[in-house]
Amino acid sequence: MAVKTLEDLFIHELSDIYSAEKQMTKALPRLARAAENPDLEAAFTTHLEETQGQVERIDKVVEILDIKLKRMKCAAMEGLVEESKEVIEEIEKGPLRDAALIGGAQKAEHYEIASYGTICEFGRQLGYTQAVKLLEETLAEEKATDEKLTLLAESGANAEAAESERKAKARA
Numbered sequence: 067m068a069v070k071t072l073e074d075l076f077i078h079e080l081s082d083i084y085s086a087e088k089q090m091t092k093a094l095p096r097l098a099r100a101a102e103n104p105d106l107e108a109a110f111t112t113h114l115e116e117t118q119g120q121v122e123r124i125d126k127v128v129e130i131l132d133i134k135l136k137r138m139k140c141a142a143m144e145g146l147v148e149e150s151k152e153v154i155e156e157i158e159k160g161p162l163r164d165a166a167l168i169g170g171a172q173k174a175e176h177y178e179i180a181s182y183g184t185i186c187e188f189g190r191q192l193g194y195t196q197a198v199k200l201l202e203e204t205l206a207e208e209k210a211t212d213e214k215l216t217l218l219a220e221s222g223a224n225a226e227a228a229e230s231e232r233k234a235k236a237r238a
Contacts, residue, residue: 089139101167102160106168127194172215
């Protein structure tokens with residue numbers, strides 16, 4: 067289907083973020099297992115539950131608007147998920163990996179925030195008031211998750227990674 071109207075673009079972007087959310091539901095359990103910090107593990111687990119709710123919200127939007135999503139794979143999220151796999155494979159479990167996992171998770175959150183912000187604006191322009199309210203709930207959750215990740219990084223994960231590095235240098 068070629069994108070020729072704002073509604074086409076709305077459906078395309080909604081299809082893309084739906085794929086992204088589905089990919090996140092598969093990636094988040096792996097991220098939780100890979101984290102050493104129990105607060106980070108809990109954040110990934112909590113976000114998995116939120117993400118499942120976000121997928122359900124998109125399903126409601128589709129139902130409300132009586133539209134059909136395109137079958138597609140979000141290439142951006144696929145790349146971000148692949149980066150997280152590389153982090154897990156290449157960095158030993160510990161504070162440094164946790165810092166890298168937080169950074170990667172924030173990249174994904176920023177992508178989702180940008181996507182939902184765009185979709186909400188398209189929806190407002192199209193007069194999809196009820197659908198936009200649902201999508202704005204998800205946008206707020208994504209922003210809150212990003213803030214939680216920032217707090218985790220600032221309150222310890224990055225400092226712990228730096229301290230581990232200082233100790234390793236002192237032993238060398």
